[in-house]
Amino acid sequence: MRTAQFAFQTSHESGSARLGTFVTPHGVVQTPAFMPVGTHGAVRGLSVHDVSRAGGRMVLSNAYHLYLRPGDGMVRALGGLHAFTRWSGPMLTDSGGFQVFSLAKLRTVREHGVEFRSHLDGSLHEYTPERVMQIERNLGADVMMQLDELIAGGGEYAASQSAMERSLRWLERCSTEFERIERDGREPGLVLPAVEGITDAHPDDERRAPPQALFPIVQGGVHEELRRASVRGILDRGDWAGIAVGGLSVGEAKADTYRTIDVCEPLLPRDKPRYLMGVGFPDDLVEAVARGVDLFDCVAPNRMGRDGTAFTPDGKMQIKQAGYRTDRRPLVADCPCEACTEYDRAYLRHLFTASEPLGQRLLALHNTAFVIGVMSGARRALGKGAFESWSTEWLARYRRNAPE
RNA sequence: GGUGGGGUACUCAAGUGGCCAACGAGAUCAGACUGUAAAUCUGACGGAGCAAUCCUUCGAAGGUUCGAAUCCUUCCCCCACCA
Numbered sequence: 018m019r020t021a022q023f024a025f026q027t028s029h030e031s032g033s034a035r036l037g038t039f040v041t042p043h044g045v046v047q048t049p050a051f052m053p054v055g056t057h058g059a060v061r062g063l064s065v066h067d068v069s070r071a072g073g074r075m076v077l078s079n080a081y082h083l084y085l086r087p088g089d090g091m092v093r094a095l096g097g098l099h100a101f102t103r104w105s106g107p108m109l110t111d112s113g114g115f116q117v118f119s120l121a122k123l124r125t126v127r128e129h130g131v132e133f134r135s136h137l138d139g140s141l142h143e144y145t146p147e148r149v150m151q152i153e154r155n156l157g158a159d160v161m162m163q164l165d166e167l168i169a170g171g172g173e174y175a176a177s178q179s180a181m182e183r184s185l186r187w188l189e190r191c192s193t194e195f196e197r198i199e200r201d202g203r204e205p206g207l208v209l210p211a212v213e214g215i216t217d218a219h220p221d222d223e224r225r226a227p228p229q230a231l232f233p234i235v236q237g238g239v240h241e242e243l244r245r246a247s248v249r250g251i252l253d254r255g256d257w258a259g260i261a262v263g264g265l266s267v268g269e270a271k272a273d274t275y276r277t278i279d280v281c282e283p284l285l286p287r288d289k290p291r292y293l294m295g296v297g298f299p300d301d302l303v304e305a306v307a308r309g310v311d312l313f314d315c316v317a318p319n320r321m322g323r324d325g326t327a328f329t330p331d332g333k334m335q336i337k338q339a340g341y342r343t344d345r346r347p348l349v350a351d352c353p354c355e356a357c358t359e360y361d362r363a364y365l366r367h368l369f370t371a372s373e374p375l376g377q378r379l380l381a382l383h384n385t386a387f388v389i390g391v392m393s394g395a396r397r398a399l400g401k402g403a404f405e406s407w408s409t410e411w412l413a414r415y416r417r418n419a420p421e
Numbered sequence: 422g423g424u425g426g427g428g429u430a431c432u433c434a435a436g437u438g439g440c441c442a443a444c445g446a447g448a449u450c451a452g453a454c455u456g457u458a459a460a461u462c463u464g465a466c467g468g469a470g471c472a473a474u475c476c477u478u479c480g481a482a483g484g485u486u487c488g489a490a491u492c493c494u495u496c497c498c499c500c501a502c503c504a
């Protein structure tokens with residue numbers, strides 16, 4: 018595995034929390050870090066400049082969605098995901114494992130793979146671990162995720178076990194295919210779509226995939242033995258540039274989420290980044306950093322902003338509330354984002370009541386900048402050796418007005 | 422002046438004797454969203470009450486009926502066409 022271009026180092030620790038540096042072929046990410054989600058090759062509503070200005074250093078896209086549209090071969094023919102989207106920094110592609118879960122009504126899971134009925138046009142697609150590796154290789158993100166299977170939060174032991182064990186078997190197949198492509202180049206039969214201006218869609222040196230790393234995903238629901246077995250199974254199968262923990266924040270109680278991270282953490286290699294998939298409520302981020310997680314992604318900041326909920330140091334805020342009608346204050350005092358420095362709450366509320374897309378964009382931008390800011394706050398505290406007091410105070414303030 | 426159509430809750434708009442405090446939509450208010458089928462979804466929306474329930478409503482006033490937004494009479498407005 019050409020992981021030489023991937024490296025991870027920690028410089029400070031506080032309990033399980035770590036301050037680290039994740040090196041990828043497209044740049045360096047200081048951890049803990051939040052990765053904004055750009056499912057279709059764009060962080061919804063935001064430009065790459067918006068994301069960059071918000072402090073984003075690494076973003077993700079989704080292999081399943083890009084495979085359906087515009088097609089992974091098309092992305093490759095257009096120069097790969099970096100060139101296509103103009104995001105020049107580190108990128109990660111999720112495999113579509115989450116869609117096995119979220120599009121449950123449209124698919125059938127078999128050992129060989131997943132049969133998907135496209136949500137776009139109803140066409141049938143076979144999605145195997147091998148095919149997913151080819152897709153993610155064609156997309157060309159720095160980090161690619163294995164195909165996995167997850168089940169709804171708090172799932173039964175047997176179902177969790179079955180999904181966990183299948184994820185391990187699929188990891189084996191993903192890994193084998195990943196190495197085959199590494200060795201033999203991309204699948205020789207692939208005919209790339211014709212793209213104007215590109216005369217030779219795949220010159221010889223293009224046959225070799227760009228340096229990429231494959232991350233395995235720990236599964237096992239909220240069952241401790243299963244989580245431990247999953248981590249052991251993953252580590253038995255090789256050395257990875259990073260390890261993800263998946264299948265959390267999918268409906269289970271927060272206490273179970275935290276407890277499950279606690280179960281996995283001591284077993285995970287200390288010299289590799291840990292990526293907690295799909296977690297991104299501000300308090301969950303801080304709790305997970307305290308439990309040794311380095312990387313996060315989540316659609317919630319963007320989506321909740323789009324739907325009118327803003328994150329603040331004092332908890333959630335619903336900008337549509339009538340009380341903000343004449344509120345001239347910024348959304349969050351001292352927040353450096355565009356929404357907070359250029360506009361006031363009364364105007365932002367107005368944009369929402371008037372259904373102006375600008376309001377959605379500004380709150381999505383703010384929330385994205387906010388969670389990224391929480392991560393940089395955590396890094397500063399770690400660097401000063403003050404993480405424990407910082408996180409305690411941060412969580413106390415954020416939750417002070419919470420109803421629960 | 423004549424003929425026809427119409428006035429329903431914040432707005433638009435169903436409803437023509439009991440199942441109507443009154444379909445539906447919008448607006449408004451509140452809430453939810455965690456590896457994005459999400460500019461989505463949920464709830465409230467005449468008043469009071471935790472609730473059973475009670476009170477006030479369908480242009481106005483009378484009337485018929487066990488019972489009316491719905492039927493009758495008169496009146497007030499609006500629209501179209503004809504003079």
